Amino acid sequence: MDMVSEVRAFNRFYTEVIGVLQAGLLDTDYSLTEARVLFELGTREAAEVAALRNLLDLDPGYLSRILTRFEADGLIARERSAEDGRRQIARLTDAGARAYGLLDDRSSAEVRTMLAALTPEERRKLVSHMTAIRGLLDRQEPRGHYVIRPLRPGDLGWVVHRHGVLYAQEYAWGMGFEALVARILADYVDGHDPRREAGWIAEVEGGPAGCVFCMRKDDETAQLRLLLVEPSARGMGIGGRLVEECVTFARHTGYRRIMLWTRENLTSARRIYAGAGFELTERHEGEESGQAVVDEIWSRTL
Template identity: 60%
Template sequence: MEELVGRVRGFNRFYTRLIGVLGAGMHDTPYSLTEARVLYELGKKDATETGELRRMLDLDAGYLSRMLARFEADGLVTRERSAADARRQVVRLGERGQAVWRTLDDASATGVRALLEPLSEEDRRRLIAAMTTVRQVLADRPAPDRYVIRPPRPGDLGWIVHRHGVLYAEEHGWDETFEALTARIVAEYVEDHDPRREAVWIAEVDGEPAGSVFCVRKDDRTAQLRLLLVEPSARGMGIGGRLVEECLAFAKRTGYERIVLMTVDELAAARRVYQRAGFTLDEQCAKHAYGTKVTEQYWSRSL
């Protein structure tokens, strides 16, 4: 735990230096980070109640009141009693306050552009995905509800091998022989696939791969669904079913009459996805594989 605490503190120091929080003022202005944040929130609305502002920013009531008094004395804001409830106070940016808000907002956007411009497209995606993860983990935000299905990009096939190896080891105790099998399937696809009758799809959430599926040729009349995977963080979004639907539609469109797949009995969630998609169990057998005992199942359906 102490090592993790040290790494988090190190990241905090790095990021505060990066965005200039340790300087005398934000973006070479006389306003601190907290003051700039208050002005930013006031600039988003025509009028804001002080109670709402305090809850939004988790500020002490006395501290916020003193800050707003300074802003009012400097001509940045106006304060008045709420027409709906005289016990509440409403704050608005004045003309000078709006000018300061625009200066801070423009400077912030310029700083972020300068941060992003030297980065490659891939590094930009990684950065945004990492920021999204931090917000979700620390702010207890709900999981995203949107995803895209797309063809693979460079690096995605390696991701498929890596994530199959990691997840099946973590969740089912499978050894490295399963990762080796996954690598062989991917390598065979790359070396000898027919793009007219075989394809791969990647599910992407917040710019990061979150799922995969392959449709490959078994024989001229039969397709095979392989390597269906959904990241734990993306489960419950319907991604597994959507990937299977994409595979089935492609197989039917390209002239296959039947599609088959192999799974194991222990993968209950995947089995439910296959059943909902119309697959039926043809046969099963117990065997020792991937360093453990499994029950292999063979499923199929007509197209």
Template identity: 60%
Template sequence: MDELVAGVRAFNRFYTRVIGVLGAEMLDTSYSLTEARVLFELDRRGSMEAGELRRMLGLDAGYLSRMLARFETGGLVTRERSAADARRQIVLLSEAGHAVFRTLDAASAAAVRELLAPLGQEDRRRLISAMTTIQGVLGGPPRPEPYVIRPPRPGDLGWVVHRHGTLYAEEQGWDETFEAMTARIAADYAEDHDPKRETGWIAEVDGEPVGSVFCVRRDDRTAQLRLLLVEPGTRGMGIGGRLVEECLAFARRSGYERIMLMTIAALAGARRIYERAGFRLDEEHTAPAYGTEVTFQTWSRDL
């Protein structure tokens, strides 16, 4: 046991140095890593109850109160009493707060890219796998298996097309015309996407792809979420919600003002994910498609 304790402490000392390197980018701003984490959670959710924020991040109540007062003075947040319980305080991130977070997020991402740049592709995969293992062992529940969200690699687009065709045939009874449409979307993305404004993500469990989503340009102001899919055996792990969160965060960083998506009314699970992410139904219509009658829906939200 003593050797294990020594090994964990040695890793802690090493990783503390790594965190110091990653946090160095914050030194050019007036925000600490803890403050950046608070802004991250508020940017992700838009608003949070102050007590929930304190418990989630393990912060001292007085420290968080002083931090939020500073943010409020700087115009980054507003605070108001909960309509349900006046004893509770709701914290809302302002447009200025979203802008500050985007700056901090870009600095953090740049630091991580610099850290990973010297590594080969296999070492990067080993690193992420090891990090996921640590999270899974020490983090415990809520999800039964760890998963990784990563950019698409060669071969992934073919998997996306195949699984869309297979799953929608099995679950919705759609014919091959849906797979053909998915193939055209994937081909257009592969041949002519702007990496600064369009990207995708693949979810993995134990090294196998289990989910996908893509963020593409609809017009200069509007992004479109496309090709969201989660394998049946991994539904309930939070993968769909996480993929949508990645898409929203990228769309904000890329300067879009709004994001939309098209889905079908029969996909109740996907609809719940979209509703939790703040999307609202704009319109729907029924038309013949994919060998059957389909109720198409358009959803959107501001960013």
């Protein structure tokens, strides 16, 4: 199935999930479009009819018929704008607010029922993917907040998986690189010293969006490893914040120096390292998945 067919299939599926193919939305007498008008009016004190029409991308005549019906049913009141008599303002009446409240309550109840059938991990995954879809398709959507948290069970598998997928997509590095990440993490677990080693996950809207580790190189030197930020979360400052967390931990646990290994073509990561006070100290020719690469060592004192 090609990408267009996949997107259309998802649209049909989700349309059925949220119940918009029913004659009345959420077991009410309102169509989907009528409910959308009520929802928009219910989230603001009043709205200009022209702005409402543009927001919902509705035919002027169709919106006018909906508003006329709502007015006849006592759900809205319309008046001329005090600033410009050519503009019409619509606002919900008390009856309209009750109708909006009913729709809002039933919508929330349906979502809660849908989520109740999922495990906590499935719920986190669902919300994370929905956030990613919204972020990719709505460029005006403001970026969400993120949190940095310690590792918990299941995170190491995610780190290996996302390194394998993203570096294959962005740099065509093969499974050998994914295996290297797995070995690094296996060694971290086998010889883990919780007093001087740690890892962190960045979460956006409840889903993992980045990671970094502080590992012991020797008694004097810490090593920053496996910095990664999901494409959907880039530009939020997560990479710099993860590096800051790692450097702060290394300083407070007694290391005198911190170093890292990266590659010349990882330009975004290199900018983050430079911004955190790291300096390039070594360069070596290397190879990855049949490609020539330049390995680099960066370091800074603590």
